[in-house]
Amino acid sequence: MKGLRADGTAIRIMAVDDSPISRKMIKKALEPEGFVIVGEAANGKEAVELYPTIQADVVTMDVTMPVMDGLDAASAIKNINSKQKIIMLSAMGDDDIIKDAKSRGIDDVCAKPFKPDEIIGKIIRILEN
Amino acid sequence: MSKDSYLSPFSLATSDVLKEMLDINIDGSETASEGDLFVSQGFIVVVGFTGGWKGRFFLDMSSETAIQMASLLTGDDYDSVGDEDVIMSGAELANIISGNAITDINNSQPGLNIRLTPPSVFAGDGISMFNVRLSSSSALMQTNIGTIKINVAVEGGK
Amino acid sequence: MDVKHINAFVSGLLNVSNMLGINDIKRTGLAKNESLKTDNDVNIIIGLVGDLRGNVVLSLQEATACNIASKMMGGVPVEQFDLMPKSALCEMANMIAGNSVSNLEQAGSLVDITPPTLVNGRNMISMISQVETIIVQFAASEGTIAINISLE
Numbered sequence: 001m002k003g004l005r006a007d008g009t010a011i012r013i014m015a016v017d018d019s020p021i022s023r024k025m026i027k028k029a030l031e032p033e034g035f036v037i038v039g040e041a042a043n044g045k046e047a048v049e050l051y052p053t054i055q056a057d058v059v060t061m062d063v064t065m066p067v068m069d070g071l072d073a074a075s076a077i078k079n080i081n082s083k084q085k086i087i088m089l090s091a092m093g094d095d096d097i098i099k100d101a102k103s104r105g106i107d108d109v110c111a112k113p114f115k116p117d118e119i120i121g122k123i124i125r126i127l128e129n
Numbered sequence: 130m131s132k133d134s135y136l137s138p139f140s141l142a143t144s145d146v147l148k149e150m151l152d153i154n155i156d157g158s159e160t161a162s163e164g165d166l167f168v169s170q171g172f173i174v175v176v177g178f179t180g181g182w183k184g185r186f187f188l189d190m191s192s193e194t195a196i197q198m199a200s201l202l203t204g205d206d207y208d209s210v211g212d213e214d215v216i217m218s219g220a221e222l223a224n225i226i227s228g229n230a231i232t233d234i235n236n237s238q239p240g241l242n243i244r245l246t247p248p249s250v251f252a253g254d255g256i257s258m259f260n261v262r263l264s265s266s267s268a269l270m271q272t273n274i275g276t277i278k279i280n281v282a283v284e285g286g287k
Numbered sequence: 288m289d290v291k292h293i294n295a296f297v298s299g300l301l302n303v304s305n306m307l308g309i310n311d312i313k314r315t316g317l318a319k320n321e322s323l324k325t326d327n328d329v330n331i332i333i334g335l336v337g338d339l340r341g342n343v344v345l346s347l348q349e350a351t352a353c354n355i356a357s358k359m360m361g362g363v364p365v366e367q368f369d370l371m372p373k374s375a376l377c378e379m380a381n382m383i384a385g386n387s388v389s390n391l392e393q394a395g396s397l398v399d400i401t402p403p404t405l406v407n408g409r410n411m412i413s414m415i416s417q418v419e420t421i422i423v424q425f426a427a428s429e430g431t432i433a434i435n436i437s438l439e
Contacts, residue, residue: 018417019217019220019221019224020213020214020217021202021203021214021217021218021220021221022221024203025150025202028203028204064228064245065439066247066340066417066418066439067418067439090228091224091225091226091227091228091229091232092228092231092232092244092245093228093232094231094232094235094236095235095236095239096235096242111229111232112225112228112229113145113146113149113150113225115149165370165374166370166373169408175332175404175406177332177333177334177336177342177401177402177404178334178336178401179334179336179337179399179400179401180336180399183399183401183402184401184402185334185401185402185404210412211412216412216414217414220414244336244399245336246334246335246336246340246341246342246401247334247340247341247342247416247417247418247437247439249332249342249413249414249415249416250413250414250415251406251408251411251412251413252411252412252413253408253409253410253411253412254408254409254410255408255409256406256407256408256411257406257407257408258404258405258406258407259370259373259374259377259404259405259407260377260402260403260404260405261373261374261377261378261381261402261403261405263402282402284402
């Protein structure tokens with residue numbers, strides 16, 4: 001159970017993606033390992049509004065979304081809490097986008113489609129840092 | 130650039146994404162040049178793109194294949210192609226395939242800066258798609274859940 | 288959604304219609320939907336990327352599309368919705384999009400558009416856009432036409 005810490009508490013995840021199918025895939029990858037999805041948002045604005053009401057250890061953030069994109073949402077969340085860990089999870093990830101993501105303090109980048117082990121590994125690694 | 134060089138990043142992305150997300154292998158693939166008319170097998174997703182290349186991508190399959198694909202993706206069973214999950218699964222797959230293809234194209238040809246439009250999905254019998262002054266190429270991929278067809282058209286692509 | 292964006296497309300459609308000789312076209316209605324689906328046989332999608340991102344869709348029945356194509360070709364009767372009227376409708380959509388993009392530019396938004404894709408089929412199930420959509424309806428002697436604007 002990679003989603004549980006040594007003390008048995010679960011790692012808390014907020015999943016931000018405009019595709020309900022993608023959010024389902026994130027749950028399917030993480031929940032069997034004990035991670036808990038504490039919040040879901042379908043666009044950047046929803047994510048920024050939801051963020052202060054939940055305590056997430058890691059936010060998974062899609063990039064291309066309606067209303068507010070994931071890069072702007074990541075900046076807004078980092079403004080609220082500069083220590084918040086954020087992983088960009090996107091099908092579009094050319095060098096320009098990745099550079100932009102890094103400049104906003106996004107902790108790691110995971111390309112879609114992702115393997116469960118890949119995203120789990122990245123979540124655990126950024127929490128250790 | 131030849132039409133095949135527009136198609137190949139999408140073909141590659143399609144086989145990678147099908148393998149990775151659905152564990153589907155392509156048993157055989159052939160490419161074909163098409164005119165401006167494209168007849169759907171019953172379920173089609175359209176993703177447009179602009180920037181250094183202007184055009185659009187189709188992901189096309191039968192309704193039965195679309196239903197099976199959604200089941201493989203979510204683990205649930207569906208009776209109808211009209212189910213919200215089937216429609217959204219098709220949209221997300223096409224979005225990921227075109228996102229992967231465009232990422233590769235943008236990275237290999239810096240400055241193109243191609244961006245995608247949101248996907249649209251159509252299902253039904255006798256659907257045809259038409260682009261004026263835009264010829265396209267298709268790749269037909271045989272899989273164990275049916276024939277999956279992709280089609281790419283780029284403005285100025287010969 | 289910003290009213291100046293809607294107006295850019297409304298004037299684009301009216302300007303181009305008038306240029307093509309569809310002179311009696313009038314705006315007849317305005318509706319808002321949570322998403323964009325279609326009940327029409329003919330739908331022409333144009334994607335937008337840039338300051339605005341989304342899809343704009345011209346939507347009409349085959350008979351209306353044939354009447355418009357006939358008008359564009361100087362009155363030649365058009366009975367079948369085959370390649371010729373399809374080309375004509377795509378050209379019209381291209382012109383409307385071009386006109387609307389310059390209107391948007393004047394209003395301060397820079398937008399790049401995809402080439403038009405015409406989708407033709409009866410009784411289709413559709414999901415063109417998941418976001419709030421403004422539908423503006425028009426009527427002319429050729430029939431009724433709707434422009435659907437889905438902006439993220």
